[in-house]
Each structure stands twice: as structure tokens, then as C-alpha cells.
Amino acid sequence: MIKIFFSLVLLFSFVHAANNIDKKIKSTSQKLNTYSKNYSKINKKMAQTAKAILEQKQELSKQEKYLKALKEELESKASSYKDSRVQLDELREKQVQLKKKQNKLEQELVFVIAQSVSLSIILEEDFKSDADSLIELEVLRSMLESSRKKAKELSEKFLANSNDIEFLVKHATTLESSIKEIDDKRKKLLITQEENKKALKKLEVAKASYKKELQGLLKRQNALKDTLSHLNIIKVDQQKKAQEEKERKAALAKKEIYVDNNNLPKVKKHGSSYQAMKTIKYRGAKTIAPLNAYTITKNYGTYTDPIYGIKIFNESISLKPKKPNAKVRTVFNGKVIYADKTAVLDNIVIVEHSHGLHTIYANLSQIAPNIKTGKKIKKGYTIGRVKDELIFEVTQKTSHINPIRLFR
Structure with missing residues (x-):
């Protein structure tokens, strides 16, 4: 069954891409929090989709910044x-040489x-006191002194070499860490780029x-306007309507998400006409209300669509x-002036009342068998049934009335 929209008013939407990303993300987060609290006032399916789009755009902005x-x-x-x-x-080669x-x-x-x-x-052994023994003693002492001197030199070289190795190890460790x-980070870049591609794909699907x-x-809105216009219940400026449709078509063709935030540069609303x-x-x-028990899923009035910036009057x-x-049920005594099935809005019943008042009941799943054009009916009379959502509209002498004012 066809789902209806409505006023995604409180969102003031998301952010344009590169400049001031932090501010945009912060601002959008605040708007999303506000937006989430108002589901009861709007069409839930469109609300959830719009919220998912904006959250995805927010995540993409973070990724793009990173x-x-x-x-x-x-x-x-x-x-x-x-x-x-x-x-x-080079250090590793030097380390090899130093270790050798x-x-x-x-x-x-x-x-x-x-x-x-x-x-x-x-x-430490006892030596004879003859000349040969004394010479041998002196030679041994000289050799010992030379050995000790060489041992000292070798120890110093060994220590210096150890210090060089330690320095190279530290330097190499620093370089390896860097x-x-x-x-x-290169690996993370590749992973983030892949995540970014997936997020973009997800965003496009949404x-x-x-x-x-x-x-x-x-389409449904235009179909209902055309029906009411043909019945001379409302007047439609065809020139303005054509310009409006042209602007809406241009808006829907754009890839970027619309921006309307008091803290950001303004983006043109597609609704000048x-x-x-x-x-x-x-x-x-x-x-009485046309239904016994119901929930209002779409309110009357003007709002700007948060995704495409299209200005819409409900x-x-x-x-x-x-x-x-x-x-x-019909809400007043009156006469049925239209009762038929349409391609876009399913079944529609329009009832004419006194003082130029008309009530319109659209998206009916069924019209009552005895409801025909020209039939006079009393207040509370059953005119049909609805499975999904009833579209209820009220006009008086080509002007509109907020339908909720009739019974609330």
C-alpha cells in the first residue's frame, strides 16, 4: 500500500561537503536528535529513510575529513x-659490521x-738469582705489562664498539617505529577508503x-490537485505549476544533499514557484473525525524537504x-459529488456540504457499495474503508482549511 510523507520540518538538514566539517557535523547531530523526537508528526518510513541518509552523510563527512x-x-x-x-x-649493514x-x-x-x-x-714462582734467570724474569714482566696494556686497549675498544652497537640499535628502533x-596509516587509509566506498553505496541506495x-x-499530491481542479473545487495556476515541477525535477536530479542550517551558507530552496x-x-x-481511532501521521502546512530542499505545501x-x-465516515451531512478509483490515489470520495465546504477522503481501500455520485448522506455515514492511511482534505470556496480544526 502506498505510504504518505510529511513534514520533516524540524530537521533543517545536513551539510554540504568540505568546509567547516566539524561545525556541520556538530550542528547536524543536534538536528538529528531533535528530528528523532518528532516521528509522531511525520510519515515514519520517509522520516527513518531521511534520518538514515543524514546520519550516513555525517559519517561520510567524518571519513572524508580523516x-x-x-x-x-x-x-x-x-x-x-x-x-x-x-x-x-645502512644502519643494519653497520650493525652487521660492528658485530663482526x-x-x-x-x-x-x-x-x-x-x-x-x-x-x-x-x-709468582721462585726464580734463581743467576743472570739468565733475572733476564727471563724481566722479559716475563715486560710481556705481562704489554698484555695488560693490550687488554686495557681491547677492553676500551670493546666497550666503545658496544656503545656504537647500542646507539645504532636505538636509532634503528626509532626508524622502525616511524x-x-x-x-x-597506509593500511588504515586503504581500509577507510574501502569503508568510504561502501558508505557511499549505502547512501546512494538510501x-x-x-x-x-x-x-x-x-505524484499523489498533484493527482489530488488535478482531481479537485477538474471539479472546480480549487483553482491551480498552471503556469506556476509547470515552473514548480521544472524546479522540483532539477532538485531531484542533483546529487548533493540540500543544506538549510542557520549556521551555514544558505543553499537555494527549490520552491520559488x-x-x-x-x-x-x-x-x-x-x-466527528472520519475515523474512530487513529494516529495523525502527516500534518497540514508547509515544509522544506530536508534531502532535496523541495518546498512542499500539504x-x-x-x-x-x-x-x-x-x-x-463522512464528517458532515452532504452530497457525494465524486466516488471513483484512481491510478495514483486508489479510491477517492468527495462530499459537498453547505457554505461551499468540501471534504475529500482519498487512499480508500474500498468505497462502500451504496456510495454513488449524487447520493445524499448524513454525518457519520460509512463511505468506505481504509487499510493503510486515510488522506483527509477540506476546502471551502477554493481555499483550504486545516482539516484537524474540524474535530480538534
């Missing part, structure tokens, strides 16, 4: 990344230390669904029955 910053950072670090890779390769040198120094140091220990043990950070609903809504029907105040007595209200296949 992607832009990430790309700029990676571009700025591209040169240093390349240098770091070269330096790291360290191993060699270690072997030499072990040998010299062992030699020194051996000489010390020999020198390189890993950039590599991780927009297509919403667009179809909005086009159906506008739109026809706001003249509304007059209802001065008669209160009467001449009717929509009432959702609380029971299935509910009876629809």
Missing part, C-alpha cells in the same frame, strides 16, 4: 619515509686476558529509496487507523 588529513600526513612524510628506509638499511668487529675484539681480549693470567702465575606508523518515496508523494494554497480559518462547529492530513480495514 582521509584528507591522513593523505596530507602521508604526503608530508613521504620523503622522510624514503630517507628512513635508506637509513635503516665485536666478535673479533672479544676473541682477542679473551686471548690476552688468558695470556696475562698465565704470565702472572709464572711470575616506518611502522606510516605503514599502519537516497534512491527516499527519492522514489518523495516522487510518489509529489511553489504554490502555497490559500488557507482560511474554520469557523463552524466541531464535528493541503491534507493523513490518519492511520488503529484497527485494520477501518470504516471511514
